[in-house]
Amino acid sequence: MKVNIRYFASIREALDCGAETVDTSAVTLADLRDELTGRGGAYAESLARGRAVRLALNQVMADESAALTEGAEVGFFPPVTGG
Amino acid sequence: MDARVSIQTEDFDLSIELAALRRDDGRVGAVCSFVGTVRDRNDGQSVSTMELEHYPGMTERAIEAMIDEAHRRFDIVGARVIHRVGLLQPLDQIVLVAVSSAHRGESFQACEFLMDYLKIQAPFWKKEQTPQGARWVDARVSDDAAAAKWGLQASNA
Numbered sequence: 042m043k044v045n046i047r048y049f050a051s052i053r054e055a056l057d058c059g060a061e062t063v064d065t066s067a068v069t070l071a072d073l074r075d076e077l078t079g080r081g082g083a084y085a086e087s088l089a090r091g092r093a094v095r096l097a098l099n100q101v102m103a104d105e106s107a108a109l110t111e112g113a114e115v116g117f118f119p120p121v122t123g124g
Numbered sequence: 125m126d127a128r129v130s131i132q133t134e135d136f137d138l139s140i141e142l143a144a145l146r147r148d149d150g151r152v153g154a155v156c157s158f159v160g161t162v163r164d165r166n167d168g169q170s171v172s173t174m175e176l177e178h179y180p181g182m183t184e185r186a187i188e189a190m191i192d193e194a195h196r197r198f199d200i201v202g203a204r205v206i207h208r209v210g211l212l213q214p215l216d217q218i219v220l221v222a223v224s225s226a227h228r229g230e231s232f233q234a235c236e237f238l239m240d241y242l243k244i245q246a247p248f249w250k251k252e253q254t255p256q257g258a259r260w261v262d263a264r265v266s267d268d269a270a271a272a273k274w275g276l277q278a279s280n281a
Contacts, residue, residue, distance in 0.1 A: 116179055119263075120281055121244065122262070123248025124160050
């Protein structure tokens with residue numbers, strides 16, 4: 042299925058990418074993260090386990106166990122620092 | 125109904141916002157506001173400019189949900205949140221949270237609640253320019269602690 046991914050802040054800069062659409066067999070957000078780190082390079086580094094990465098599914102904060110659906114929007118970003 | 129949430133590059137005027145929030149509403153007996161501003165130092169380094177990035181769409185949605193939660197928890201009349209994005213300078217205003225209620229206690233509490241909630245859940249990121257170069261601001265454990273006192277899941281930092 043196709044999902045739309047958005048990257049923000051330090052992760053967006055490290056990947057030099059703000060958004061992409063990927064065709065994935067991932068079932069959960071955790072699977073998708075693993076798929077992306079499997080690309081190696083900047084993806085492996087900035088999305089690695091142990092790095093502080095927060096996720097959103099369809100613009101709502103989500104756990105990695107959340108299930109993907111066709112056309113979902115997934116956000117990957119560092120801890121938020123507004124206010 | 126006036127907008128409750130605005131994400132904008134432009135500055136805001138506190139007195140105009142508070143007047144709009146009160147709207148000649150006779151139920152209102154208290155208005156409490158918080159304004160966050162850009163400091164010229166952070167973590168021991170001077171800051172020349174600050175750039176704020178956000179997640180368009182999610183930001184507005186997240187803050188709207190926070191205001192709904194504030195209405196559930198506190199007996200308030202209205203709330204207004206403005207958060208600036210883009211390039212800011214020291215002394216600039218960054219964020220406004222304003223709340224109206226019949227009595228002061230609810231406004232004070234709801235204002236602090238909204239600000240603490242925003243700090244750990246609204247998708248904004250700050251990047252500072254310092255003499256040593258640009259750096260992304262790290263989330264603070266103290267912000268998680270502030271949110272935890274409201275029973276909010278605090279795991280941002």
